[in-house]
Amino acid sequence: MDQRTRILFENRARVMKALAHPSRLFIVNELASKERCVHELARLIGADISTVSKHLSVLKAAGIVQDEKRGSQVYYNLRVPCVLKFMDCVEAVLKTSAEKVLALQQGTAK
Amino acid sequence: MDQRTRILFENRARVMKALAHPSRLFIVNELASKERCVHELARLIGADISTVSKHLSVLKAAGIVQDEKRGSQVYYNLRVPCVLKFMDCVEAVLKTSAEKVLALQQGTAK
DNA sequence: AAAATATTTGGCAATATAGGCAAATAGCCA
DNA sequence: TGGCTATTTGCCTATATTGCCAAATATTTT
Structure with missing residues (x-):
């Protein structure tokens, strides 16, 4: 770098x-x-x-x-109002993380 | 809160x-x-x-x-590829900050 | 099995961040 | 001016983060 x-x-x-x-x-x-x-x-x-x-x-x-x-x-x-748009993506990260945790708990993770 | x-x-x-x-x-x-x-x-x-x-x-x-x-x-x-979209906004923040600093230096800030 | 490569983990010192209190500063109003 | 409200700043302690080294773990190769 x-x-x-x-x-x-x-x-x-x-x-x-x-x-x-x-x-x-x-x-x-x-x-x-x-x-x-x-x-x-x-x-x-x-x-x-x-x-x-x-x-x-x-x-x-x-x-x-x-x-x-x-x-x-x-x-x-x-x-700079565009920073508000971060939240949607952050929520997406949190949502997919939650899904992964759930899948692991249920033993359905790949 | x-x-x-x-x-x-x-x-x-x-x-x-x-x-x-x-x-x-x-x-x-x-x-x-x-x-x-x-x-x-x-x-x-x-x-x-x-x-x-x-x-x-x-x-x-x-x-x-x-x-x-x-x-x-x-x-x-x-x-979660959407995190890449953060960068555009972050650059916008940096750009307008730079402009403000410049304006202050030149005494043209409101 | 031993050597070599890839990655993670533990430990530690240096640095950064957070949050509250108290004091300083600034504006408002009687 | 003096008192009141709003905000910032200094100080301090507690906590978190960073980055490197060394050691542990895993995998491949000889």
């Missing part, structure tokens, strides 16, 4: 890594329907506001969300 | 996490064109074979790849 290829995949991994956390996936999902400010998301998730703020900064640094300060609140929204 | 929702996003995050590493993304990319055995991937990546073997077991545990032992070699291939 040459230098250029390595950097390419490191950059891609950075984006994937930003999405690889349950709270951050939840946030992305929430922002799909409408923008939200930090304390709304914190309430929905049930975590400390500072924790959620940090999750948002991870998503922002990765270029997935953008923020806009209005008054004393900061509203976040999706900058 | 209720119990069921939490588990849903934890499962999704598990799959995303398996993809959130440069070597593992590279592997997925390689397997897109054809199956590979461990030492081939290790050579392409330039890492220790044991390291690559562990990456493969992470992908396998997530349900993304499957393995098939033939002789003394273990061939891996993609079990």
